[in-house]
Amino acid sequence: AQSVTQLDSQVPVFEEAPVELRCNYSSSVSVYLFWYVQYPNQGLQLLLKYLSGSTLVKGINGFEAEFNKSQTSFHLRKPSVHISDTAEYFCAVSSGGSNYKLTFGKGTLLTVNP
Amino acid sequence: GAVVSQHPSWVICKSGTSVKIECRSLDFQATTMFWYRQFPKQSLMLMATSNEGSKATYEQGVEKDKFLINHASLTLSTLTVTSAHPEDSSFYICSARAPGQGFGYYNSPLHFGNGTRLTVT
Numbered sequence: 001a002q003s004v005t006q007l008d009s010q011v012p013v014f015e016e017a018p019v020e021l022r023c024n025y026s027s028s029v030s031v032y033l034f035w036y037v038q039y040p041n042q043g044l045q046l047l048l049k050y051l052s053g054s055t056l057v058k059g060i061n062g063f064e065a066e067f068n069k070s071q072t073s074f075h076l077r078k079p080s081v082h083i084s085d086t087a088e089y090f091c092a093v094s095s096g097g098s099n100y101k102l103t104f105g106k107g108t109l110l111t112v113n114p
Numbered sequence: 115g116a117v118v119s120q121h122p123s124w125v126i127c128k129s130g131t132s133v134k135i136e137c138r139s140l141d142f143q144a145t146t147m148f149w150y151r152q153f154p155k156q157s158l159m160l161m162a163t164s165n166e167g168s169k170a171t172y173e174q175g176v177e178k179d180k181f182l183i184n185h186a187s188l189t190l191s192t193l194t195v196t197s198a199h200p201e202d203s204s205f206y207i208c209s210a211r212a213p214g215q216g217f218g219y220y221n222s223p224l225h226f227g228n229g230t231r232l233t234v235t
Contacts, residue, residue, distance in 0.1 A: 036226075043120070043207050043226035044158075090157065102148070102224060104157045 002027040002093050006105035014113050015083055021076040021108045023091035033074040034092040034102070035065055044090065050074065061085070086112045116142050118210050120227025127198055127234055135193045135230045137208030143188035144210035148224065149181075152205040164191040198234045206230045 007022040025031060032051050036044040048059025055067040065076045074091060091105040117140040127133050137147055145166045150158040162183055163171040170183035180202075182194040191210075195202055209224040 041123075041205075041229070041231065043118070043228040044209075046225070101160060101163075103160075106157045107155075 002031065002095055002103050004091050004093050004103055004105035006089075006091055006108050008108050009106065010109045010111065012111045012113060013081055016080045018079050019077065019081050019085075019110065021089050021091075021110065023074045023076065023105060025072050025074065025091070025093045027093060027095055029095045032094045033065075033067060034094070035059065035063070035074075035076050036090045036092060036104075037061075038088045038090065038107075040087075047076070047089075081110070081112045083112050083114060085110060116210075116225045118144075118208065118225045118227040120208055120230055122230060123228060124231040125233070127232070129199055129234055130197055132194055132196045133198055133232060135195075135206055135208075135232075137191045137193070137210070137227055139189045139210045139225075142210075144191075145188060147185060147191040147208055147210045149183065149191075149193050150207045150209065152207060152229070154205075158207060161193075166191075195232065198232070200234045203232055203234045206232060 003026050005024045013019050034049045035047040037047050038044050047063050048057045048065055050057045050067045058064045063076055063078050065074055067074050088107045088109050090107045092102045094102045119138045119140050121136045125133055147164040149161045151161050152158045160173050161176045161181060164183045164185040166185045166188055172178045180196055182196060185191040207226055207229040209226040211224060
């Protein structure tokens with residue numbers, strides 16, 4: 001079984017400050033990791049993904065994440081946030097293969113204040 | 115890019131009636147689509163996996179007779195909430211794999227529709 005833990009339910013920051021949204025996972029097999037963003041009353045948009053290769057993954061909107069296998073983490077970072085980054089962020093894990101199931105964390109609400 | 119369109123974006127219905135939600139892949143073919151349910155301020159819970167041309171696979175605890183899924187073509191899956199009750203009020207989101215992004219079909223990330231807000235009165 002696989003699971004995802006997002007350690008912070010809410011993260012308030014000021015505009016232009018750096019931010020880190022934390023995500024830890026557990027799985028008995030190799031994993032594929034994703035971060036999605038959800039704006040109010042909308043579906044989810046893929047920010048970035050880790051499937052293999054370099055552990056530092058760059059995504060859209062200036063976000064990046066680092067896969068750390070020893071710490072089973074996949075934290076999301078942005079060096080300088082904007083008001084428009086205010087949204088819910090979901091970390092997700094999949095073990096891939098034909099039995100593809102995406103398991104989501106509970107989400108972290110990022111609120112960027114002026 | 116891969117686009118998944120979901121319709122309607124919101125619907126209000128009376129208790130006891132049925133509601134159909136459509137999920138379309140606009141620029142790619144999706145042999146598999148996924149239906150999620152999201153409660154307020156909570157994560158997405160996978161309800162079922164919709165397979166084109168065959169029966170859907172439901173997650174444990176999801177009533178297949180209440181949430182009917184039809185995946186009749188490679189670009190359309192529908193979710194029908196039958197005999198809806200107020201506790202069925204929720205945000206329903208569909209998603210589909212979009213292959214051809216260089217990682218193989220099963221490693222392709224999911225692309226999501228914009229969701230449907232269902233309110234049962």
